[in-house]
Structure formats: C-alpha cells, structure tokens
Amino acid sequence: MNTAAALFLVAGFLVVARVLRMVPHAREVMARSRAATRDLRDPDLDELAREKAIQGHAIRLAVLFALLVLASAAALALPLGVVYLFELTGLVETTAVVDATLSPTFLIGVTTAVLVWTIARRERRVEG
Numbered sequence: 001m002n003t004a005a006a007l008f009l010v011a012g013f014l015v016v017a018r019v020l021r022m023v024p025h026a027r028e029v030m031a032r033s034r035a036a037t038r039d040l041r042d043p044d045l046d047e048l049a050r051e052k053a054i055q056g057h058a059i060r061l062a063v064l065f066a067l068l069v070l071a072s073a074a075a076l077a078l079p080l081g082v083v084y085l086f087e088l089t090g091l092v093e094t095t096a097v098v099d100a101t102l103s104p105t106f107l108i109g110v111t112t113a114v115l116v117w118t119i120a121r122r123e124r125r126v127e128g
Contacts, residue, residue, distance in 0.1 A: 009097065028060075032060055036053075
C-alpha cells in the first residue's frame, strides 16, 4: 500500500505541476533570462532603454519566481495532504510513504517510466 501511495504522490505532483503550468513558467524564466542578457549586450540601446528593459525583465522574473515557488509548494502539499488523510483512516503511514518514494528502486522505476513516457510522447508529436 505504501508503494501505491508513493506512486500517488508522484502522479499527484505531476498533475498539479501541469495544472499550475510549472514547465511553461520555467521555460519563460529561461527565455526572459536570455532576453535580459541580450538587452544588456545590445549596443543599439542607450542607458535609459537598457535600464527600462532590464527592469521589465527583473519584475517578470520576480513574478515567475513567486509563481514557481507557490506552485512547487502546492504540487508537494496537495498530494501529501491526501496521503495524510489516508494516514488518518489507518491505510498508510505518511513517513513510510515518503520513505518509499526515497528508495533507490522506486526512484529508478519512476524515473525510467517518466523518461519512457516523455520519449514516446515526443515521438508521437513528431509523427503527428
């Protein structure tokens, strides 16, 4: 039962992370960082234009940081809260479930499954 609850934790994290758009936000962080670097190096921008551009990037990056921190906390807390409710009913022990998620066998299995799923998804996009 602990392994099933551990799988629920991982699946729950992935679902909440997807709903809260964590990956697109992380991609935007990378794009903003690159854009800020380009603006810093742009010889065509005067000091004022460069300052305004960098401030705009900094504000958006701060917002994205807050969004990613809150989304990460939610993606961890929501599934863990459900597991805790299972503990209250006597089905599992939360510490045992967390220990199960940290076992090498579980980590290797979940990592392999996610990689296979990701590769299969990418191949379907290429074909379709």
